[in-house]
Amino acid sequence: MKDTYTIAVVHGDGIGPEVARAAVAVLQAGVQAGTLRFVDYPAGADHFLKTGDSFPAASFEGCRTADAILHGAAGIPGVVHPDGTEAGLDFTLTLRFKLDLFANVRPIKLYKGVPSPLGRPGPIDYVIVRENSEGLYAARGAGALLREEVAVDTLVQTRKGVERIVRFAFELARTRNGSPKDGRRRVTCCDKANVLRTYAFFRAVFDEVAKEYPDIEAEHVLVDAMTVHLVNKPTHFDVIVTENMFGDIISDLGAATVGGMGMAPSEEVGDGIGFFQASHGSAPDIAGKGLANPYGTILASILMLRRLDQRHRDSRLKLGADRIEAAVCAGLEDPALRTRDIGGVAPTNQVVDALLKRL
């Protein structure tokens, strides 16, 4: 337990500042005064345009030494590096790799009141654990382009990397609230072991680690079949563990089934610090219009409080998380407090004001 936890806040681009401000306001109202201290740092595509630096060293240092990092969203279309990849993403990707945030935790939960595009969604409530430090993303910045003729990227999977993420997934299955419809704790390994060696390796290591958790069901689903199951029987799942690129893809699909990217929080965690944001992008089309859905970033803030509490055993954090979560649930059940992306008409402010009033 600490007196005060320092939260590094990066607003980023597009709707980033709007949702980050919303989350900070809610945290300030929901958590006992003095518990959290917020320090803003610049980063992102806009900062890159202005300064030529997408993630200044001072910002990185501020993030690295904080207790947690809270991010709005980043990216401006067309603001790219010479190899064609996006400058706005440097912030997220640098944090992941430099701080070794190996576990990307993405809860997929259908809140009461939120419309799903599925005809009969059922009580969706599972977590995708995305390996966040290697896989196909290990190639970022490292691929080769030969004479504009051939481009190559490399998918790398290490035993250490797979072991730790699989163990993380099983530990989560043991402890998390919520369970699949049939009440059985399970971890599903999502891979493409039938075709590629890296994924067969991922699965083999998964099978080894699974033996350490006889109390938890272990199963395999191929990534292509997984997309079918996430649409047809999402309530089957509890914890899903998968490689980095596959995690990127299926977590967006999962989010779509529970109301879209605006309802999807994301936690990236290593052995120390955690990094929290909504899974959505910077949504340039609605930026500055006050229409952004703030729930995703607020849900990420709840994840942040719970993780800090887990590390520091501090009831102020737990209490704050519970209070904010209750306010979010109440908000989502009120048709007047839903933003456009989830079937309502409320602007961001209206949602935030109502949450603040309740807290």
Add this chain to the structure above:
Amino acid sequence: MKDTYTIAVVHGDGIGPEVARAAVAVLQAGVQAGTLRFVDYPAGADHFLKTGDSFPAASFEGCRTADAILHGAAGIPGVVHPDGTEAGLDFTLTLRFKLDLFANVRPIKLYKGVPSPLGRPGPIDYVIVRENSEGLYAARGAGALLREEVAVDTLVQTRKGVERIVRFAFELARTRNGSPKDGRRRVTCCDKANVLRTYAFFRAVFDEVAKEYPDIEAEHVLVDAMTVHLVNKPTHFDVIVTENMFGDIISDLGAATVGGMGMAPSEEVGDGIGFFQASHGSAPDIAGKGLANPYGTILASILMLRRLDQRHRDSRLKLGADRIEAAVCAGLEDPALRTRDIGGVAPTNQVVDALLKRL
């Protein structure tokens, strides 16, 4: 135009023989006698178990020299090569690479009468064009495993490979029946250009080729966002072109939205021969029970007839395709002729008998 077209038929494993026999029967009834000649060849996991060879040279030769190849399905879980990948898949993957079947065409169409898991699916009717000769699949059998510590696979994208698949997609958009809801012809490039060089290269080549088709709208969607759109606004799409691995994933998702894998035909085509099958696997759980959905393989047969007609200008083929398609549509509209996976109770035989009667 030829007197007779030779169709190499491979039954494969699980439900493979059931659906292949169904499709052959329907083809025999639907196409003028004497037009098609069917020759069976063995391949698959079961053949591997019996002989140690998953795809005998004679079978390959028969397939290579045929006018088209029709496949049931392959694979038995656990029948794997030393590197952990599946032996049953050798057939499909060998054909793809040895015959350079670079375009994998997967129509995603919601037929009247078929239930969708989406609440409001709308008139879904688009085609996924999956690059089928390189991308991450180029690594199959070529990846490395070092001391059980590190596994590596390589994603390779060549200019030639991307150019030809993108051109194929634009040509298809020009000529295909069906169009998106807003009536505009478009090709959507699905990639992950914001993070990886290979995908940025894919997109850059796409943009170049797109200039040759000013009559067709060209757009980009990131693969993660694509999963959201395929659920939330599937009627927006016309032709989607993408890398091999991404095509594998999103085509299953597309299939899920139009009734599942049993409703998803697949065509793999190069400069010469074409290879046709349903997108589903061998479904060992229902194999031999007479419950398999034969529509996917029958839809693949229709694709086969249309492709042969396009190549050989033979009205017997076109007529056959039209007749079989009409029978399929009528079948799907009849609740008594839907298999269990699409909300009915009909066994395979009942569907096939009814289609044969109608033809």
